[in-house]
Amino acid sequence: MATVQLFRLLWFVALKPCVSTLSLEHPLDPLSPKEINRIRSQKKMPSSNGYHQAGGPSLPWWSFEVVQRHMRSLWIYWSWLPPPLTFEELFQASLLTQQYPQFIDSILKRGLNISEVSCLPLPVGWFGEVVMRRQVKITCFYRNGTINIYVRPINGITVALDLELMNVAYYAGRFSSPMPKVEGTEYHDTPVKSGPTFPNTTSSKLSIQGNVIEWGIWKFHLGFNPRAGVIISTASICDEKEKRYRRVLYRGHVSETLVPCMDPTTDWYFRTLWIRVNLVLEKPQIAFSPSLIVQPTPSLSMPGLLPRAICLFERYSGDVAWRHTEIGVPGKVIRRGEPEVSLVARMIATVGNYDYILDWDFKQSGSSTVKPSSIRTQLGLTGVLEMKATPYTSMNQAKEDIYGTFVAENTVAVNHDHYVTYYLDLDVDGEANSFMKSTLETRRATIFPHPPSPRRSYWTAKNKVLEREADARIRLGSEPAELSVVNINKKTNVGNPVGYRLVTVQPAYSLLSGDDPPQIRVAYTKYQVCVTAYNKSERWAGGFYADRSHGDDGLAVWTRSYWMKALQ
Amino acid sequence: MATVQLFRLLWFVALKPCVSTLSLEHPLDPLSPKEINRIRSQKKMPSSNGYHQAGGPSLPWWSFEVVQRHMRSLWIYWSWLPPPLTFEELFQASLLTQQYPQFIDSILKRGLNISEVSCLPLPVGWFGEVVMRRQVKITCFYRNGTINIYVRPINGITVALDLELMNVAYYAGRFSSPMPKVEGTEYHDTPVKSGPTFPNTTSSKLSIQGNVIEWGIWKFHLGFNPRAGVIISTASICDEKEKRYRRVLYRGHVSETLVPCMDPTTDWYFRTLWIRVNLVLEKPQIAFSPSLIVQPTPSLSMPGLLPRAICLFERYSGDVAWRHTEIGVPGKVIRRGEPEVSLVARMIATVGNYDYILDWDFKQSGSSTVKPSSIRTQLGLTGVLEMKATPYTSMNQAKEDIYGTFVAENTVAVNHDHYVTYYLDLDVDGEANSFMKSTLETRRATIFPHPPSPRRSYWTAKNKVLEREADARIRLGSEPAELSVVNINKKTNVGNPVGYRLVTVQPAYSLLSGDDPPQIRVAYTKYQVCVTAYNKSERWAGGFYADRSHGDDGLAVWTRSYWMKALQ
Known part of the structure; x- marks a missing residue:
């Protein structure tokens, strides 16, 4: 279906110069519920009590997460690593904690009402374990009649839940601090303010x-x-x-x-x-x-x-x-x-x-x-x-x-x-893109013999297309430089490559030491910009299974030594 | 006059809690035209041809710029440095250039129409001169029937004007490049688009x-x-x-x-x-x-x-x-x-x-x-x-x-x-404010004996009130730090000083070398944040006469060694 509509720019009212051919279906559309259910039935998804079958990493967990569609064809991946947590599991874990006798006992000892307790399961990460089980740790809060859960964390209780066996794997009730006061940290149950009506x-x-x-x-x-x-x-x-x-x-x-x-x-x-x-x-x-x-x-x-x-x-x-x-x-x-x-x-x-x-x-x-x-x-x-x-x-x-x-x-x-x-x-104007770093370098101005310049210095931009992924890991602000993605095969009529500049703020970088397990998993956070040659599998910066990663997948690994493709 | 009005916050409709006493006159109001004219008549401002009297720095130039009012009283400063350029002078300088025979000749030789030339006078700065005269240099453009002046700069002509004698001090017509093409740099004389109507x-x-x-x-x-x-x-x-x-x-x-x-x-x-x-x-x-x-x-x-x-x-x-x-x-x-x-x-x-x-x-x-x-x-x-x-x-x-x-x-x-x-x-809550730098420092986590932490590191904020102006010159991004202005005498009910954080982007700093005359004048541009103890005269970062400064006034000088006041 061809769409023709009036172009909005006021200074030349004309037919829209770029005409699109569109249909309501597109190869990049998300899967529909119908398509997902069809895959689910074909692949025999384990039921929730399927988690009770066995533990350990040898079980081929089927994960919906890894269903991806590429150009109208379906790709199913099987994985030997724990799949991501599902909403249903988290809900079950929270419920199990609040029904656990020792937990109830701890809450009563604190003089709190168990019906006013809300619990939140958290992923556990990886801290050097050889065998990993699907686990969450539970953190709980006391609502005390308000809607503001997070203001009154209950401390001194450690609960770890095994999601495969769906039971409490570890429990410790230790000390009890006074409950936090709400002064200064409370939000009120006030009506939603309506926003301005934009034209x-x-x-x-x-x-x-x-x-x-x-x-x-x-x-x-x-x-x-x-x-x-x-x-x-x-x-x-x-x-x-x-x-x-x-x-x-x-x-x-x-x-x-x-x-x-x-x-x-x-x-x-x-x-x-x-x-x-x-x-x-x-x-x-x-x-x-x-x-x-x-x-x-x-x-x-x-x-x-x-x-x-x-x-x-x-x-x-x-x-x-x-x-x-x-x-x-x-x-x-x-x-x-x-x-x-x-x-x-x-x-x-x-x-x-x-x-x-x-x-x-x-x-x-x-x-x-x-x-x-x-x-x-x-x-x-x-x-x-x-x-x-x-x-x-x-x-x-x-x-x-x-x-x-x-x-x-x-x-x-x-x-x-x-x-x-x-x-x-x-x-940018095609697939053959390159990463260009324009370093601003100070030059001495005294070398101009005739006439001599009263200036002593100036800066100039030295453009360089980076050829190795290892060089294209950037700590912003470490040197004055502009970053661009250019197509060096496509030039403007005055000879500049076509490109888009990456305009950044000054984001943080990680201050953790390199041997800290969270840092091993996300080593790329030492840089704010990393550029890799295209690889279909390199989409998730922390690796495909980020939360339980051992640091053997992800942006830090991909950018260690490879030469970039897509160069002139 | 006391103003009482409804406070807007929706969740408690109440009388506005802070009541103001206001009058239409305020000690910080700008001078009115009447007040300026009164000062002008009292102080015998030199007329524009008063500039012809003499040259050199010994003339006590009277400058309107230095009229300041402090709490309803008037302060008049006399200055032995050239006052800033006035609009009338710049207009005269531009006119004089376009009537200068050699300039007209140069324009004609280029095959251009003198009536389509626009000129812009520019300040000359300071490049080591001992005797400074009030000068501007002129840069000219060819309109060629358009409204877009800056797109066709005319090069190869140097014109320096003496504003005291109001004559051409230096003229050189040198070479002539082809006139720049407008393709890609032209803006059109299109109607102003009306903005959206905000409610x-x-x-x-x-x-x-x-x-x-x-x-x-x-x-x-x-x-x-x-x-x-x-x-x-x-x-x-x-x-x-x-x-x-x-x-x-x-x-x-x-x-x-x-x-x-x-x-x-x-x-x-x-x-x-x-x-x-x-x-x-x-x-x-x-x-x-x-x-x-x-x-x-x-x-x-x-x-x-x-x-x-x-x-x-x-x-x-x-x-x-x-x-x-x-x-x-x-x-x-x-x-x-x-x-x-x-x-x-x-x-x-x-x-x-x-x-x-x-x-x-x-x-x-x-x-x-x-x-x-x-x-x-x-x-x-x-x-x-x-x-x-x-x-x-x-x-x-x-x-x-x-x-x-x-x-x-x-x-x-x-x-x-x-x-x-x-x-x-x-x-902040009074005059006794301090500048606090909170440096984020990486700490080793292995020192926790019982139970040992599976973490190896974490960062913590080390707050330090800076006591010397020389230490409070900050190159942003050189270390991970948060900057605040706090009142260490006013504490919140949990013991934190009251303060406001300076949330910055990553602005540039100067790449010029320290011996370059422009850098001598604005040495402070090597830093993005400078903090000084209060001094009434320290308001203009490049010095009071920034454009012709020798670098002996301004933020870089004020922050060299002094201890800050307003400390606990």
């Missing part, structure tokens, strides 16, 4: 055909995967002159999210949380009013549609896209400009106390000659702090390291990092 | 009494100074519990703006532009629709009101201020949140080809227990590139350093930096 101007320039979105010069496929969340594929811009779409991004998504805590004590050392969006996907329409909501999402553990899971809206940031005032033309004051408007695809993942707001922000190009097109990934982190109980009521009493910040009496918010890593497979 | 909800919570703004929990004085532009003073937040305003920022404004070019050749080496907003203030309402415009601004060189020079509007960014979804309370799914709304005070300064958008962004605190209040300075840079003509038509022909990037045939956009430095005098 719904999307109808004029937004087109949605199945999962393919067209907006201004941009066209992309909006997909979903239960591990990555939102997936942007085949993002392209319309070249007005050449009247064709030019590819920018083949595929982009969140590759890995982890939150290592900086507390080495018994109940905290293992908290290096890996986040799987399939467990936590949240409807993003709370707290703002999107102009449009699309893309029902199948959940792989419980096939079905989650309505309103991704939203698309036009963002009017109040910023200026481009402007100029000119007083240099005699007798005139000329003012030109336009507001910044972008298209946002948003997903929100709630992970226990935290809420992640994950945006893909497409900046429209008013005129490609004045300001370039861009894609921005924006991460918002909100929710409730991660806290633990402490016997101290204030900072002054604590003599040793408390591993965090006092936020209320008997309450410490524990130090931690958040690492969200994006997978970006750029295809 | 005008300001009436409910914005109060303007003279120059004092109240909005949500924030209250501040909005002033103007022809050197700094917008000045935010006495910004305070309402403490709902204590029913009083608590001071955050005594005064904040842009302290210095400079743009050093990285081209050491004859017509470019001196371009290290200092920007004075009084020459360039621009109406910000172009390209977006503010909900409210206030604060007519007196221009000191031509006393009078510039209407709509600053605008105030509520920004609905589309972001989420705070949200949380809770599924851990049995039988409930609880969703809470609110959209991000902030108040923006915006000024736009157009400086030749560049347009600077300078925002002060006040984030409202929905609830001070959940998310803290904040002030953000945001800088937007737009306009047209700074270009020069080159004999080459493309990158492949250039064998030597071209000091920039090819953007069109015969056109190079010259490498340069933009440094915008802010002066922030914080008064």
